[in-house]
Amino acid sequence: MNDLHGYYIEDLEEGMTASFAKTISESDVYTFAGITGDNNPVHINAEYAAQTMFKERIVHGMFSAGLISAVLGTKLPGPGAIYIDQNIKFKAPVKFGDTVTATATITEINTERRRVILNTVCTVKGKTVATGNATLMVDSKS
Numbered sequence: 001m002n003d004l005h006g007y008y009i010e011d012l013e014e015g016m017t018a019s020f021a022k023t024i025s026e027s028d029v030y031t032f033a034g035i036t037g038d039n040n041p042v043h044i045n046a047e048y049a050a051q052t053m054f055k056e057r058i059v060h061g062m063f064s065a066g067l068i069s070a071v072l073g074t075k076l077p078g079p080g081a082i083y084i085d086q087n088i089k090f091k092a093p094v095k096f097g098d099t100v101t102a103t104a105t106i107t108e109i110n111t112e113r114r115r116v117i118l119n120t121v122c123t124v125k126g127k128t129v130a131t132g133n134a135t136l137m138v139d140s141k142s
Contacts, residue, residue, distance in 0.1 A: 006078020009114050009138040017105040018076035020067055024059050026096050032063050059094040064122040064130045067102035072136060076104055077116055081136045086120070088132035098124045104134065114138050 022028075033039050038060055041048035049057040065088055072083060094100055101123050108117040116138050122130040 005080045005139070007076065007138065008141045009109065009111055009116070010141050012077060012106055012109055012116060012138065014106050014109060016076060017103060018071050019101055019103040020071045020075065021099055021101040022067055023099040024063065024094065024096065028063070029057070029059055029096060032060055036060070036062070054093050057096060059096065059098070061090040061130065064090070064094060064100055064102065067100055067122060068104065068120045068134065071102050071104045072118070072134060076106070076118070077136055077138045081138050083134065084115070084137055085135040086132060088120070088130055090130050092127060092129045094124060094129050100124055100129065107133070114140055
C-alpha cells in the first residue's frame, strides 16, 4: 500500500485489521452539526440534553460512522476502494471528550467480484459503541 493507492484485492487476507482513533471535541460536534444540518438539541443544547436519558450532550452516532469511513478510505483497504454498503447498530452513546477507536477487520473476500466485507466496530475505553459490517469494491492488479 502507498499514499496514492491502498491494497489491491490480491493483497488482502481475511483477518487483516486496521484502526483509527479520534478524541471528539465540542468543536468537532458543532462542526459536524453545521456540515450535516443535524442540529438535534441532544447534541448541541446542554440544557435540553440534561433533561434526556443521557443527562448530557452526546455525539452524533453518524460521527462514529464517519470514523469507520476514515479507516476504510485511508488504511484498509485504503485509497482507491469504493464504499458500497454499511450496516451499523449504535450500542451506547459517545460523549464529548471521548476517544473513539474505529476498527475494521476483513471477514470475507470475493476476488471475482472484487468485493471485500469487513466487520466494523467503534469502541470507547474498550466498550462497543457501534458495530456493523461494510462492503467495499477493491481494485485488482490485473
